[in-house]
Amino acid sequence: MSDEKIREEAKKALRERGLKCVIGWSADGTPFFAETEEDADKLSFNEHCANNLVTYLTQEVRSQRGKTRDGKDKIVKPVGIVVRGCDSKALRLLLNENILSRSEVFIIGVPCTGVVDKRAGDVLYRKCVKCAMRNPVVYDVLASDQVPEDEKDYSEVEAIENMSPEERWTFWEEIFADCIRCHACKRSCPVCYCDECLLDPTDVAIRPDTTADEKAHRPRWVERSVNVRENLVYHLARMPHLAGRCVDCGECERVCPQRLPLRLLTAKLEKDVKKIFNYEAACEDGQKPLIAMSKMEDENEFIM
Amino acid sequence: MSKSILRKEKVADALNALGHASIVYIPIKNKRGLVEYRELGKEASVADIKLDCKPDVPPKAIMFPQTQVLFAFKRVGGKIKLAPTVPDEREKIIFGVRPCDTIAISVMDKVFMGGKFVDSYYKVRREKVAVFTIACDGPADANCFCPSTGGSPVGTEGSDVMLYDVGDSYYVEGISDRGKKLLEGMSANLERPSPDQEKKRDEIIRKAASAEGFAKRIAPESITKLDSSFDSKYWDDVARKCLSCGACTYYCPTCHCFDINDEKGGKRVRTWDSCQFSNFTMHTSSHNPRTAKAQRLRNRYYHKFKYSKDSTGRYLCVGCGRCIALCPAGLDITKVISEVR
Numbered sequence: 176m177s178d179e180k181i182r183e184e185a186k187k188a189l190r191e192r193g194l195k196c197v198i199g200w201s202a203d204g205t206p207f208f209a210e211t212e213e214d215a216d217k218l219s220f221n222e223h224c225a226n227n228l229v230t231y232l233t234q235e236v237r238s239q240r241g242k243t244r245d246g247k248d249k250i251v252k253p254v255g256i257v258v259r260g261c262d263s264k265a266l267r268l269l270l271n272e273n274i275l276s277r278s279e280v281f282i283i284g285v286p287c288t289g290v291v292d293k294r295a296g297d298v299l300y301r302k303c304v305k306c307a308m309r310n311p312v313v314y315d316v317l318a319s320d321q322v323p324e325d326e327k328d329y330s331e332v333e334a335i336e337n338m339s340p341e342e343r344w345t346f347w348e349e350i351f352a353d354c355i356r357c358h359a360c361k362r363s364c365p366v367c368y369c370d371e372c373l374l375d376p377t378d379v380a381i382r383p384d385t386t387a388d389e390k391a392h393r394p395r396w397v398e399r400s401v402n403v404r405e406n407l408v409y410h411l412a413r414m415p416h417l418a419g420r421c422v423d424c425g426e427c428e429r430v431c432p433q434r435l436p437l438r439l440l441t442a443k444l445e446k447d448v449k450k451i452f453n454y455e456a457a458c459e460d461g462q463k464p465l466i467a468m469s470k471m472e473d474e475n476e477f478i479m
Numbered sequence: 480m481s482k483s484i485l486r487k488e489k490v491a492d493a494l495n496a497l498g499h500a501s502i503v504y505i506p507i508k509n510k511r512g513l514v515e516y517r518e519l520g521k522e523a524s525v526a527d528i529k530l531d532c533k534p535d536v537p538p539k540a541i542m543f544p545q546t547q548v549l550f551a552f553k554r555v556g557g558k559i560k561l562a563p564t565v566p567d568e569r570e571k572i573i574f575g576v577r578p579c580d581t582i583a584i585s586v587m588d589k590v591f592m593g594g595k596f597v598d599s600y601y602k603v604r605r606e607k608v609a610v611f612t613i614a615c616d617g618p619a620d621a622n623c624f625c626p627s628t629g630g631s632p633v634g635t636e637g638s639d640v641m642l643y644d645v646g647d648s649y650y651v652e653g654i655s656d657r658g659k660k661l662l663e664g665m666s667a668n669l670e671r672p673s674p675d676q677e678k679k680r681d682e683i684i685r686k687a688a689s690a691e692g693f694a695k696r697i698a699p700e701s702i703t704k705l706d707s708s709f710d711s712k713y714w715d716d717v718a719r720k721c722l723s724c725g726a727c728t729y730y731c732p733t734c735h736c737f738d739i740n741d742e743k744g745g746k747r748v749r750t751w752d753s754c755q756f757s758n759f760t761m762h763t764s765s766h767n768p769r770t771a772k773a774q775r776l777r778n779r780y781y782h783k784f785k786y787s788k789d790s791t792g793r794y795l796c797v798g799c800g801r802c803i804a805l806c807p808a809g810l811d812i813t814k815v816i817s818e819v820r
Contacts, residue, residue, distance in 0.1 A: 231719070295512070
């Protein structure tokens with residue numbers, strides 16, 4: 176039922192709004208870019224549609240930006256996207272952070288009852304078992320009726336909080352030891368949109384005019400060596416950069432080829448941000464970024 | 480005893496016997512449910528051995544570690560002093576390798592030791608390794624396509640010993656001289672095969688030759704199309720989905736590219752690199768010939784199916800299908816090549 180609605184709305188928007196494309200999933204669950212009305216007939220949403228497509232949205236919009244020869248801004252054709260609840264929160268964050276503007280995107284929301292992990296034998300992803308963001312929060316049209324949501328479940332995070340520091344260290348050490356730093360977590364993350372990342376030594380932004388000296392003296396926060404220490408820096412230093420930004424969509428954990436439980440980090444981050452700053456990422460349109468605000472009641476013992 | 484029978488209940492004894500003189504790696508399921516090779520006795524016990532599936536992680540890192548210190552250096556009284564890194568001296572056995580991964584080791588051997596320049600860091604590790612391959616009974620899983628790349632579920636290339644699952648036993652065959660010698664050391668656990676077991680083993684080989692049951696396939700004519708599709712817009716379409724992570728390359732049993740850096744503490748370190756990373760082709764001059772994701776993705780497919788074939792006569796893909804299983808964007812190498820236009 177929602178497939179028909181997705182296709183119908185995608186076609187209409189391609190026709191009437193002059194979209195560059197509509198980013199959605201095909202029936203086999205893989206990302207699909209519909210550029211024509213004919214393509215739009217291949218769009219689908221089912222339990223195998225696991226990718227958070229918002230990362231592609233940023234790519235499709237940004238690739239159109241730039242200046243024309245006479246110095247004017249290039250015309251950006253709006254891009255359509257199909258989003259679930261979790262995806263829509265990430266998208267709202269990008270809108271709030273002015274990475275995308277609302278006029279550049281056309282959003283078809285699909286309420287979602289969970290998607291399955293093909294690698295684990297088609298069982299629900301852990302993030303989907305109890306989910307507090309099943310319904311899209313920002314959209315132009317909804318493709319189906321809203322569905323009931325659950326309370327956010329932090330029980331796994333709490334179990335780790337209750338460990339002794341030694342236990343916790345061993346627990347994480349084992350996890351970080353297994354990371355191979357393929358960077359899939361970072362590259363798939365919808366809110367990791369920087370051109371260059373201080374934690375990623377494989378993707379240093381170098382322009383043709385960058386001098387050898389600049390390259391030699393670039394800060395190396397993380398070495399290329401893959402070991403517990405470097406991996407730990409990579410993962411833990413990512414977290415503060417995601418504070419108040421990560422919506423816990425679970426894409427990092429989904430894409431991890433080593434199956435590392437990375438959502439234990441992002442859910443903890445979300446929980447702490449709520450507790451310490453009474454702030455929740457992307458909970459409303461036009462929300463100020465956490466990093467840009469300060470309240471008298473904020474905890475500040477570590478500064479004063 | 481180059482052809483014999485190892486009863487399944489005797490595998491533990493046989494491995495323990497091999498473990499006296501060698502470090503033995505066996506496939507086991509790790510905490511997170513991935514099957515990978517771990518050192519027997521130290522990280523794995525025989526009871527955990529998992530021989531009924533294709534491991535999620537190839538044994539590549541045993542010969543070509545992801546991180547390898549080439550040498551250490553420090554300044555002593557105004558002079559630079561170098562310290563070599565001493566390789567592990569013990570013999571190694573990798574037990575239960577699938578034929579695709581075994582062929583991949585031969586492919587790697589050609590890269591690191593087959594030409595004018597021999598990579599001594601690879602060679603010293605590789606020469607210690609003996610491979611016990613376990614033949615597949617058709618495709619090991621839905622992503623397998625080894626017949627399309629010149630392999631076979633029962634391929635013996637690169638193996639020292641071949642094992643065939645004939646029910647309650649493994650039919651064991653020494654392939655290389657080294658393998659035959661290793662089997663002599665295991666003779667207490669081996670028996671003579673019965674005619675019935677011989678028949679079963681022949682049946683496995685016959686079935687494999689027909690390449691039936693493989694859902695994934697690359698037609699040779701689509702590979703030929705690569706000759707004329709370098710400039711095709713097709714690559715932009717394919718690359719749109721790609722996230723430029725290194726999962727496909729890091730899990731590939733034949734991807735062998737590396738980077739070398741001097742790191743803190745005075746170490747020169749070699750690490751795996753991936754052609755999907757933007758700095759992979761960065762020149763010293765700051766010019767980068769492959770700035771676009773599509774160029775990088777295209778290069779991977781061309782390297783696997785054209786450049787390598789043109790220069791060495793064989794594909795740089797063994798059809799294990801791990802990149803299909805692990806791609807976060809659902810890219811399927813067999814589809815990508817089959818649909819080239």
